[in-house]
Amino acid sequence: MVVEVEHLWKTFQIPHERRTTLFENLVGLMRPNHYETFTVLKDVSFRVEKGECMGIIGDNGSGKSTLLKIIANILRPTRGKVKVKGKMTPFLELGVGFQPDLTVKENIGVYATVMGLSRRDIKDRADDVIEFAGLRRFEDTKLKNLSSGMQVRLAFSTAIQTDPDLLLVDEVLAVGDMEFQQKCFDVFNRYRKEGVTILFVSHDLSAVRRFCDRTLLLGDGEQRAFGGTEEILDKYVYGKKEEAVESSQEREPAAEKPNRWGDKKVTITNVEFLDKFGAAGNRFTSFDPMKVRIHYHAPSIVPDPVFGITLYSEHELYLYGTNTELKGINIEKVEGEGHIDLEIERLPMLSGRFFLTVAAHTHEGKPYDWLDKQYSFEVLPKGKDGGLFDVPCRWVT
Amino acid sequence: MLTATHLRELSGYRELILRLAWSDFKLRYKSSALGFFWSLLEPLLMLLVLYLVFTNLMRIQVEHYQLFLLLGIILWNFLDRGTSLSIGSITGKPSLVQKIYFPRDILVISTCIMALMMTALEFVVFVIFMAIFRVMPGWPIAFFPLLVALEFFLILGLSLALSALNIYFRDVQFIWRVVVQVGFFATPILYPITIFPEKIRWIVMLNPMAQIIIMMRNCILYGTPPEVLSLAYVALSTLALLFVGYVIFDRLEPRFAEAI
Numbered sequence: 001m002v003v004e005v006e007h008l009w010k011t012f013q014i015p016h017e018r019r020t021t022l023f024e025n026l027v028g029l030m031r032p033n034h035y036e037t038f039t040v041l042k043d044v045s046f047r048v049e050k051g052e053c054m055g056i057i058g059d060n061g062s063g064k065s066t067l068l069k070i071i072a073n074i075l076r077p078t079r080g081k082v083k084v085k086g087k088m089t090p091f092l093e094l095g096v097g098f099q100p101d102l103t104v105k106e107n108i109g110v111y112a113t114v115m116g117l118s119r120r121d122i123k124d125r126a127d128d129v130i131e132f133a134g135l136r137r138f139e140d141t142k143l144k145n146l147s148s149g150m151q152v153r154l155a156f157s158t159a160i161q162t163d164p165d166l167l168l169v170d171e172v173l174a175v176g177d178m179e180f181q182q183k184c185f186d187v188f189n190r191y192r193k194e195g196v197t198i199l200f201v202s203h204d205l206s207a208v209r210r211f212c213d214r215t216l217l218l219g220d221g222e223q224r225a226f227g228g229t230e231e232i233l234d235k236y237v238y239g240k241k242e243e244a245v246e247s248s249q250e251r252e253p254a255a256e257k258p259n260r261w262g263d264k265k266v267t268i269t270n271v272e273f274l275d276k277f278g279a280a281g282n283r284f285t286s287f288d289p290m291k292v293r294i295h296y297h298a299p300s301i302v303p304d305p306v307f308g309i310t311l312y313s314e315h316e317l318y319l320y321g322t323n324t325e326l327k328g329i330n331i332e333k334v335e336g337e338g339h340i341d342l343e344i345e346r347l348p349m350l351s352g353r354f355f356l357t358v359a360a361h362t363h364e365g366k367p368y369d370w371l372d373k374q375y376s377f378e379v380l381p382k383g384k385d386g387g388l389f390d391v392p393c394r395w396v397t
Numbered sequence: 398m399l400t401a402t403h404l405r406e407l408s409g410y411r412e413l414i415l416r417l418a419w420s421d422f423k424l425r426y427k428s429s430a431l432g433f434f435w436s437l438l439e440p441l442l443m444l445l446v447l448y449l450v451f452t453n454l455m456r457i458q459v460e461h462y463q464l465f466l467l468l469g470i471i472l473w474n475f476l477d478r479g480t481s482l483s484i485g486s487i488t489g490k491p492s493l494v495q496k497i498y499f500p501r502d503i504l505v506i507s508t509c510i511m512a513l514m515m516t517a518l519e520f521v522v523f524v525i526f527m528a529i530f531r532v533m534p535g536w537p538i539a540f541f542p543l544l545v546a547l548e549f550f551l552i553l554g555l556s557l558a559l560s561a562l563n564i565y566f567r568d569v570q571f572i573w574r575v576v577v578q579v580g581f582f583a584t585p586i587l588y589p590i591t592i593f594p595e596k597i598r599w600i601v602m603l604n605p606m607a608q609i610i611i612m613m614r615n616c617i618l619y620g621t622p623p624e625v626l627s628l629a630y631v632a633l634s635t636l637a638l639l640f641v642g643y644v645i646f647d648r649l650e651p652r653f654a655e656a657i
Contacts, residue, residue, distance in 0.1 A: 076652075
């Protein structure tokens with residue numbers, strides 16, 4: 001066991017009126033100050049074994065970073081216990097304590113000491129750091145004269161000189177370009193092979209999928225789930241029902257362009273996106289199945305209607321369109337409440353937000369009800385390929 | 398708390414303490430062309446003004462008055478600088494408090510050490526002045542390191558309390574400026590203690606800084622070793638201040654990262 005967290009609670013007290021001076025406090029003695037209490041972590045418990053890589057995921061404000069800071073001993077728990085064994089290195093921010101007015105070499109010294117390296121190690125490795133960061137020509141330049149990219153590179157190459165037993169990583173990978181991120185991944189892989197335990201907070205689900213053996217899902221400070229990464233990611237992606245369905249209808253209408261028209265002989269009352277568990281949501285993992293359920297209402301009998309959908313990317317690029325007519329389906333008539341499903345076997349999108357137009361119209365194209373880009377869902381990546389869509393292919397040599 | 402475990406933890410961080418002190422020290426002199434000469438110029442200019450005023454207008458009759466004055470200014474500067482820089486040592490480095498952990502008093506300790514380094518430079522100038530005025534210290538100069546150490550811990554105790562309080566009450570730094578200004582005149586720096594009537598001298602001597610400055614002058618300039626009673630008083634009050642400083646610091650420390 002390297003990390004043990006037992007029934008951890010953390011509350012922050014935010015005063016309505018922030019008093020930061022003695023004067024304000026004296027004046028404030030007359031009026032009581034009201035505090036808002038935020039409970040950021042509620043009864044979180046888990047253990048991480050040696051050599052394990054654990055992911056921590058959750059929406060913004062779910063308490064991920066607070067949890068990491070408590071483990072790092074930066075914040076103290078309100079209740080509960082945190083035990084950490086071995087030497088810990090937090091990567092909560094790169095370049096902690098960098099001084100813009102000192103030279104590259106001097107900054108390596110300061111930062112490496114802050115990260116817990118001994119003077120002898122720093123002496124031995126300073127050259128490696130400069131080499132790895134590609135800053136040989138600038139070693140006596142003041143830090144403020146380097147580009148921010150160079151500074152990040154310098155910070156990263158210094159930070160990875162540490163030999164921790166436990167590594168805490170908070171979204172560090174979010175900065176930097178593709179090449180830098182790849183470098184980060186390589187280094188974390190190396191750490192993993194050396195048996196370093198890693199706690200990894202990230203929004204990048206594909207990175208979590210690739211790295212983490214187990215994952216902790218936080219939601220509103222509560223421990224929603226803890227277990228194997230695949231299972232937890234599914235829970236995260238498909239776990240947000242009610243709120244998700246609501247938000248799919250909350251597309252703010254564009255001011256000038258009308259986004260719904262038709263003679264209302266058939267109205268589309270609702271559209272749901274059903275995941276592989278049959279639950280409605282608007283987040284999907286790529287390559288998973290999806291079912292679009294279109295609920296309609298026809299006050300009187302409408303013969304031979306056509307239902308159709310059109311798919312748009314986030315930038316309103318027209319991606320795909322189909323309808324029952326094109327697929328050779330004839331619907332004799334509709335009357336009253338009902339629904340029709342469009343089954344998608346495998347979502348080919350890689351990642352991003354997609355908008356859907358749903359319509360019911362006549363064979364001649366006269367709309368009964370046309371909801372223009374009124375519904376949306378999100379696709380979260382699974383693999384490493386880039387782009388909008390998966391193209392089934394393979395390399396042959 | 399200043400317990401054995403904490404001391405052991407601090408000793409594990411001694412490289413960090415020294416590195417922070419040294420880099421801050423370098424930083425202070427890096428941006429100006431004349432470098433550390435500026436820091437020497439400041440007490441010297443002050444000495445010049447005060448010397449002219451006090452010898453000509455006030456007609457103070459003290460043996461080696463230039464050195465008497467310079468020594469007082471240097472020792473008071475040490476306190477002034479140490480505490481003033483320490484007050485901002487935690488609020489001024491939020492990333493070191495919020496993004497990484499090490500015992501927070503390290504920030505204060507390293508700032509006090511930096512102040513000590515700056516004072517050491519001023520003592521170099523003082524030695525040159527002693528040579529110019531042909532004053533040779535006798536054996537009591539052996540007490541010099543002890544007295545400097547006592548003042549250092551006195552400053553550390555004050556700094557711990559002030560820096561922790563300043564996180565919650567940001568005007569502590571301004572209030573402290575006033576205290577230091579008043580202290581400068583209430584401490585026998587410009588004048589000998591003998592200007593006070595015998596009856597009220599003890600009040601002035603309650604101030605441990607007054608004791609330190611007087612003992613230091615006696616040791617270096619007049620060749621008389623410190624009285625045991627004075628030394629004991631300073632040692633005890635330093636210990637008490639250090640203790641109180643640590644208690645306050647320790648009390649407030651857990652919420653630093655949130656309140657900063």
